[in-house]
Amino acid sequence: MGSNAFLLSIIYLLTGIGVELARRFYPTRLVQQLSLSLDSLPARALELVGALEPLRSAYLDGRISDAQVRLVFGVTTIAVIFLLAFVVGLLVGGLRSYVERRALRKTRQRGPG
Template identity: 65%
Template sequence: MWGNAFLLSVLYLLTGIVVESVRRRYHKPFFERLSMALDSLPARALELVRAMEPLREAYFSGRITDLGVRVVFGLVTVAVIFLLAVVVGAIMAVLRWALMRATRGGHGSPRG
């Protein structure tokens, strides 16, 4: 579970680095849309915890740079991926436990 979450995080961040690098070099609408699509996950997560507006204000007032916003978005993305992996892992563990309990309880030999 942790390995998959780490791998997904690394792939997401590497994709973001490549897309951002290409977007800055070639100013094509496709790369702009792709960059915005990658940014939507951390932006929505930050909006959910009401942290997007303070980040936006800090960016527009010059207290945080483009690189700072990218670092925040990257960290939030990694946190979201790990949180999703933990939740899915916990659900699978509960389902496995329930299945094991049901199969052991239903097919046991009669006592008495």
């Protein structure tokens, strides 16, 4: 579970770095849309916890740089990915445990043989 989340985080962040480099050097409409799509996950997560508006205000006031916003978005994305992996792991583990217990009960009801 942790290794899958780690791998997914690395892929997401490498994709984000690639899109950000492309946005800076080849700012096409497609690259801009990709950038906005990648930013939507951390932006929604930050909005959910009430941190997006203070971050936006700090950025617009010049108190934090573009790189710092990217860092916050990156850390948020990693946290969301690991949280989702944890929740999915709990659900799959719980379902597996339920199926195993049910199978064990059926085996016991049939008796030896």
